[in-house]
Amino acid sequence: MTACSRADSGGSAATSSAPVQGTPATELRLGYFPNVTHAAALVGVDKGLFAKELGDTKLTTQTFNAGPEAVNALLGSSLDATFIGSGPAINAYAKSKGEAIRVISGATSGGAQFVVKPEINSAADLKGKVITTPQLGNTQDVALKKWLSDQKLTVGTGPDQVNVTNTENAQALDLFKKGDVAGAWVPEPWSSRLVLDAGAKVLLDEKTLWDGGKFPTTVLIVRTEFLRDHPQTVEALLKGLVASTDYATGNKADAKKVVNESLKKLTGKALGDPVLDRAFEGIELTVDPLAKTFPQLAKDAVTAGVSKEAADVKGIADFTLLNKVLSAAGKPSVDAAGLDKK
Structure with missing residues (x-):
């Protein structure tokens, strides 16, 4: 896996815009x-x-x-x-x-990490596999699908596609143990649980995609x-x-x-x-x-x-x-x- 930077550079300091009136909430x-x-x-x-x-x-x-x-x-x-x-x-x-x-x-x-079955060693090995994220449109779901796009892979159920499903984190662990999913892009502690409790390995740590x-x-x-x-x-x-x-x-x-x-x-x-x-x-x-x-x-x-x-x-x-x-x-x-x- 080759890491690439996705962060924009620079930026100006924050300026005051919050309200100064109002009352404490009950x-x-x-x-x-x-x-x-x-x-x-x-x-x-x-x-x-x-x-x-x-x-x-x-x-x-x-x-x-x-x-x-x-x-x-x-x-x-x-x-x-x-x-x-x-x-x-x-x-x-x-x-x-x-x-x-x-x-x-x-x-x-x-x-957040992308963890997979031990036999998966590259993006190409994901073809035809089922991968899960916590919820459609959540942070990890977007990260996975963006990365798959960068790897020239499409999301779908075809033999050359990656089948992305959405599962609650605890259920994703159970599905991985049963062999129903081949990997998951998940936040901590679920990536660690998948690695240490279910035998997954890290295919990609999201940190490698960002500056610093x-x-x-x-x-x-x-x-x-x-x-x-x-x-x-x-x-x-x-x-x-x-x-x-x-x-x-x-x-x-x-x-x-x-x-x-x-x-x-x-x-x-x-x-x-x-x-x-x-x-x-x-x-x-x-x-x-x-x-x-x-x-x-x-x-x-x-x-x-x-x-x-x-x-x-x-x-x-x-x-x-x-x-x-x-x-x-x-x-x-x-x-x-x-x-x-x-």
Whole structure:
């Protein structure tokens, strides 16, 4: 496999655009996934770091398997903010014609791999095979289909095509063990579980496709209306996220324990230590959403056949409150790469 860079270069610093009026919300409905790539959310909820900053605002949480279903909840106004993959975040922005959501922070870089049966050694070996991703149009689904296109392979059920299906992560593990699928492009901890628990091997680590191995696996988005009406609440959420990220990176052993206990609570099964360690090695917790990659991600959705045209991502970013929180904590600001202006 030859690695290639997909990240755009350069970008301008974020400028102030968030509202300064509004009132604290009585409730914040927050979504996240039971994945290691959502470690900052899992730690923030379990350690009470979000609740502490939110004060009198009630925190209500809901978990999802993949981004598209979280987007539906957000666009249906049954959710106020959610940790989500970059692909569905862009799709939500485009679907609402740039009105419904804003990306307000990053959460995780890295932590997604294409793992396959041991006998598969090249792209050509995928012909006629069944490969699965978490959900149609989710971040990993787009990444797989874009990569297949780059390898001159088409998606379909023919003998020279690759049959791409969509399966919940836990079911994908079972299907792989049974031999019903030959591989999966999945986030952590599922790639590690497939490798260590089911005998898969890594055909491709998505890091190799990006400059410096950095790409936004998980970001934090909020309903634009909620951001406008309750900036204090959003700022409190971001304070909690920064605290959670600092805690997880400064207390890795305890963070792993917290994440594993949360996963057991949410999925009914804890991870073995080797799986947990491998999963954490593959991710970087960071509030930088790596905004400069978003234009390329929008183009990838077209190449993957998920979108008819590349979404215009100008205006998708609003890091005013995040950079305010970071500045107060003596931390460097994050770059909006010009995406804070329409």
